[in-house]
Amino acid sequence: MPRILAAVIIAVATAGAACDERLSDVAGPTANLEPTFSSIQRDIFQASDAAGRLSCATCHNPNGGAFRQVGLDLASEGAYNSLVGVPSAQRPGVLRVAPGDPDNSYLMHKIEGRPGITGLRMPRTPPFMTDGQIRIIRRWIEIGAPRN
Amino acid sequence: MTHPRMLTVLALILLLTTGGGTARAQQTAPPAPAVPEDDPDLDLSFEQPDFSLITLPTTLRVPRYKSAFRITHRFGRPLGQGDFGDLAGDLFGLDSGAQIGLEYRFGLMRGLQAGIHRTSDKTIEFFSQYNVWQQGDGRPVGVGVLASIDGTNNFRDSYTPALGVAISRTIPRLGALYVEPIWVNNSNPEPEELVDDNDTVMIGLGARIRIRPTVYLVGEVIPRVAGYDPGVTHGTFGIEKRAGGHTFQLNFSNGFGTTMGQLARGGVNGDDWYFGFNISRKFF
Numbered sequence: 001m002p003r004i005l006a007a008v009i010i011a012v013a014t015a016g017a018a019c020d021e022r023l024s025d026v027a028g029p030t031a032n033l034e035p036t037f038s039s040i041q042r043d044i045f046q047a048s049d050a051a052g053r054l055s056c057a058t059c060h061n062p063n064g065g066a067f068r069q070v071g072l073d074l075a076s077e078g079a080y081n082s083l084v085g086v087p088s089a090q091r092p093g094v095l096r097v098a099p100g101d102p103d104n105s106y107l108m109h110k111i112e113g114r115p116g117i118t119g120l121r122m123p124r125t126p127p128f129m130t131d132g133q134i135r136i137i138r139r140w141i142e143i144g145a146p147r148n
Numbered sequence: 149m150t151h152p153r154m155l156t157v158l159a160l161i162l163l164l165t166t167g168g169g170t171a172r173a174q175q176t177a178p179p180a181p182a183v184p185e186d187d188p189d190l191d192l193s194f195e196q197p198d199f200s201l202i203t204l205p206t207t208l209r210v211p212r213y214k215s216a217f218r219i220t221h222r223f224g225r226p227l228g229q230g231d232f233g234d235l236a237g238d239l240f241g242l243d244s245g246a247q248i249g250l251e252y253r254f255g256l257m258r259g260l261q262a263g264i265h266r267t268s269d270k271t272i273e274f275f276s277q278y279n280v281w282q283q284g285d286g287r288p289v290g291v292g293v294l295a296s297i298d299g300t301n302n303f304r305d306s307y308t309p310a311l312g313v314a315i316s317r318t319i320p321r322l323g324a325l326y327v328e329p330i331w332v333n334n335s336n337p338e339p340e341e342l343v344d345d346n347d348t349v350m351i352g353l354g355a356r357i358r359i360r361p362t363v364y365l366v367g368e369v370i371p372r373v374a375g376y377d378p379g380v381t382h383g384t385f386g387i388e389k390r391a392g393g394h395t396f397q398l399n400f401s402n403g404f405g406t407t408m409g410q411l412a413r414g415g416v417n418g419d420d421w422y423f424g425f426n427i428s429r430k431f432f
Contacts, residue, residue: 021306023339035341139342 026132029053035139036148037080044133045074053127066124072096083107084145090118102141111137187211189258190432194358195318198395198428199253199261202368202384203406204328204352207290207316209279210255214432220249220267222404226420241423247404265298265407273298273407283318290316294330298407300337308334308409314352321358326368328352335412336376345376348412362390366397370411379403379414384424393430400424 027033029051030043043049045056057075059066067073070089073082084097088106098105106117111129113121121128129137140146189211196208199216210216223241238244246268253263253275262276275296283290297309312330319325328351335348354368367385386399401422403415416422 021337021339023341026339026342135342 023136027136028130028132030133033133033136035136035143037140037146038148040137040140041074041079044129044137045079051127051130053129054123054125056123059124080147084147097141097145099145100142102138105141108134108138108141187258189255190214193318194321195324196316196356197364197390198388200426200428201326201354201356202366202386202397202399202401202426203382203411204326204354204368204370205275205277205292205294205314206324206326206356207279207282207292207314209259209282210253210261211432212255212258214430215252215254216428216430218249218251218253218265218426218428220247220251220406220424220426222247222401222406222422222424224404224422227400227423228420246424247406249406267406267410269300270302271298271300271407271410272303273409275408277314283316288317290314290318292316294328296408298409306334306337306409308332308407308412310408310412312352312408323355323357323364326352326354328354330408330412332408332412335409337413343376347375348372348377349374350412352411364388364390366399372412372414376412377414379416380418382411382415386426388426393432395426395428397426397428398423399426 023034024031029049030047033039033043045060048055048058058064060072061067061075062073064075071082072089073079082096084099086096088094088096091106094104094106094109096106102108108114109117110122111134113128123129189209193208196206199206199208199210200218203220223244223246225238225241225244227235227241229235235241248268249265251263251265253261255261259279260276261278262274265273265275267273273296275294277292277294279290279292281287281289281291292314294310294312294314297307299308300306310330310332312328314326314328317325330350330352332348332350334346336343336346340346350370350372352368352370355366357365359365365385365387367383369381369383371381380402382401382403382405384399384401384403386397388395388397401415401424402418402420403410404422405411405413405415
């Protein structure tokens with residue numbers, strides 16, 4: 001009997017391994033999006049997606065109007081240094097990305113369209129990011145906004 | 149995990165269980181007795197009249213080759229919504245939608261049972277329990293080992309396995325107390341890349357107290373002590389009446405969960421309580 005019981009327990013435990021939901025289901029129109037900076041920069045900042053969302057770098061590039069207004073460049077390798085730990089130009093008391101604290105990160109305020117933001121919700125022209133895309137960016141900030 | 153893989157694993161469990169039992173039977177089975185064996189598992193237990201407390205399992209054994217059926221209902225109307233007239237007008241929640249569960253369990257061999265529980269949110273749970281110890285003969289408690297796995301979308305998505313131990317202490321003719329530490333894997337429905345905790349360790353605490361010859365008070369709380377713990381601690385209390393092989397239970401809970409995965413996700417909140425009932429029937 002103990003042998004049978006052990007077999008049942010092992011089988012059930014094996015069954016449970018690696019049965020999480022897929023991140024791609026959450027990521028929606030950016031199926032490869034992950035909570036890493038390199039992925040966010042590649043799939044969100046620098047690329048449009050299948051839902052018709054414009055890339056952030058359309059305006060936030062060294063030659064774009066948004067860069068001239070707020071000094072945020074999301075097109076280049078310097079994007080990380082422009083975001084993490086840097087005060088927002090529109091609300092200098094709030095960091096653009098506060099590592100570990102998405103609720104106090106102005107990037108989240110802007111893409112979620114929270115009350116109190118200066119200017120428009122981003123992206124400037126709908127469609128906005130999906131809840132899943134926002135969730136993945138939030139997670140990157142939650143885990144400390146690593147440069148990965 | 150893919151659906152075919154899950155079916156393979158379940159088939160493996162069944163094969164191991166039945167295969168082992170056959171082998172044991174071949175090794176030790178005596179000639180068929182002329183008189184049917186008096187199986188003590190067939191006897192009524194005043195302390196543990198049913199296989200479940202409210203949502204937690206008891207250590208009552210299903211007799212070999214016998215079975216039992218259970219229906220669970222949790223009505224969706226919070227009892228505190230509106231005044232008493234509103235509540236009575238909705239017949240205490242019975243006019244609202246409900247989360248309904250259907251359950252069947254079977255005694256595979258002495259002390260080993262397995263079953264299936266499906267709830268109306270399309271979650272299916274397969275469970276098994278092996279009673280390692282029976283209280284008595286110098287053993288102060290009864291002990292059962294639990295294993296289960298539930299999956300949403302009719303067992304196609306979000307598989308949540310659980311392992312645990314049910315420890316009972318019966319008080320002769322009065323009732324029983326339960327402590328049930330349980331580990332639930334993949335309790336968080338979100339992808340693992342997006343969560344801090346994907347497991348829950350919870351401790352089910354419960355009691356069944358006999359207040360009349362066939363009437364019991366029941367109660368349980370299931371605090372999460374580690375891991376993923378959204379919502380509030382799941383709690384339920386109720387009253388039940390045993391009538392022959394039936395048990396009729398009216399209960400009040402702060403959540404709708406009846407599978408291990410659902411229980412690991414906790415109650416809805418601390419202010420809303422919901423009316424519900426369980427009906428069980430033993431087929432022996």
